[in-house]
Amino acid sequence: MTVTVAAVDADAQPGTLRVPVLRAYRFELVKLVSQWRIRLLVLACWTVPGLFVAAVSQQSTLPTDTLFGRWMHATGWAGPLVVLGFAGSWALPLLTSVVAGDVFAAEDRLGTWRHLLVAVRSPQRIFAAKALAALTVILLLVAGMVASSSVGGLLTVGNRPLVGLDGHLLSPSDAAGNVLLAWVCVLAPTLALAAIGLLGSVVLGRSPIGLLLPALVAVAMQLAQMLPLPVALRLALPGYAFITWHRLFTSPGQPRELLISVAVSLVWVVVATGLAHHLFMRWDFTNATDDGIGRRALTIALLPLAALLAVTFGVVAVATPSMGSGISQAKVQQSVATAFAHLYRMQTAQLNRPAVTEAQLAVTAACDRSGGQVDPQGPGNDWRCVVTWHLPGAAAPGTALYQLNVTSDGRIEADGDGPKEVNGYFLVRTPTGDAPNPLWQFDGTVELVSTSLKG
Template identity: 35%
Template sequence: MTTATLAPAARTDVRRREASLGDAIRWETRKLRAQLRSKALLIGSLVAPIAVVVVVGAQSRPPKDSLFGRFSTVNGFAMALLVLGFASQWILPLVTAVVAGDIFASEDQHGTWKTVLTRSVSRSRLFWAKVVVAIVFGLLALVLLAAATIGASLLIVGHGPLIGLSGQVIQPSTALPLVAASWATMAPPLVAFTCLALLFSVWSRNAAVGIAAPVVIAMVMQLVGSLGGVEAIRPYLLTTPFEAWHGLLAEPRFTGPILDGAATSAVWAAVSLLAAFLVVRHRDITGG
């Protein structure tokens, strides 16, 4: 009787606790922290803006083909917005895709799907853990880029009154929160591009495709958005929200494009995550 009584308890004691979502997030975070590529990207997010500000600030002729370029060598706020305009077009989709485009594909590359899914963690929890880690990493890179750019611009170039898009003079006490808010408007489209990179990472099972595809799509959308006669589809392009910050520097200020951009980004993110989740749910991992 004693053996029969203790047997179920023994089986219960040796049964492993199912990993929670928090456990899976901590596990994925440790994996990401161990990658040299992710560390280099965060360091680059801090160092690269400083180098750009130094180089542009040393130019005798400022870049006059951009919204704030003509004032960038004499005004730190204009310099920060000049860098923002460049980063939103070419840098931000790449920054977030470097991690998001690899986070699922790496499991295929190393043949570790079977291993990670037999460690008392469900597919759903593993999926959402990777999503959370990729999104947080992208937002962290954005914060570092913004802080380094604004800080370096104000320290190196100066912090005098800013000339707005309507020709109005914006005092430094008002310009600083407006510039910070302009950088903050990058968050919704950045998250959407992260989700798009996650989808390509899941679908292609190839890190190169997961990283390159969102960047190529961003370039194509930038090109399409710059063409004439595309006003009907332009609000639905994922690159359009990157330009929504312009309304904050106009007089009177308007936030309609920011709200529309957030809605567009939310739709892109939701569709991408739904498609990626369905692929993961139906993935055959018997081969590794």
């Protein structure tokens, strides 16, 4: 016999004793944590990042193609940021799939909806308890990744200053605060994927597609970020905050993209969770032959999300001048010149040379694409810059060449191309021994929605 959700709704039956939300939440949390795969994930998140950071930090070669990877020998705060970059692309979407994508589908597979609905006597409380339990486990997993990677880096390398994306030095306390804030910011897109997982778990029932939905959405968003999309559309995607935490590591900070992307992610959390709750309250989950709500509800779930994407895209496009790539020649030149000036002073201190100020250096950069044959704007790996600076008492200015790879999210990867005395070698010989050459390769960033420079 089929028992519908409405039949056991205690709100429609005055006098019926309902189980408190806190008690139902504890019950759902115990059910989640008792699963072997959840326990394995908790153990992995609290140990593997720290072991990874410790192992990589002691290697002779570093993941220089990863943001902050080139600084893992220099400070323990680089490790948590390297882990964060990987986690935003792969780990966090998979974790939300395993936890949130299965929280409702598990009851459907086991056929235990009837017992749960009769015991709790309130579908609303069941939904709240399951959502809160999933949220708690996700927060526990993220906290483990932060703590493990931070401890691994600090024990292996030490609590030292961190080089920001524009070459300026962050003190250990500032680095610690920014690292923690960066992880807090990526909670917003993580919860957005978790809300999508809840929705998929409700709509698709025992179908494995529901379990994989957050990961599939994350992969789709990553592929979209590789396309030549306008900045407004990038910001309208709920996962863009997995990237914009980079903006915390410049001086001054570039918070506009980060705040917009976090706000968009939180809107997706509210809408997707609301849809999941609405469909949960309407459907019968006790029918053992039903694999989910079906095509009609899938359409009901997809259309509001598609509309939300369109609305957020329109709002961001109107609020910011972001219909282009956001990458212009002037922005690239300013970013390269700023980073080079900061890092040149760092190299000067390493070599025990007379100190200079950035005003004295007066660094400028002249950048083009493909030798001037391509319009100097937009992402690409064919950017080339000639950096010029001045030293007090020198008759002629110094120059250095850099080949640039500018990605669609505004990240700049600069690779030194001479002279060898400045950026030709990975190491420089200092009075205390060989040390990494900060001018050999460096990262920079372009603020895509900035209005200070054209493009």
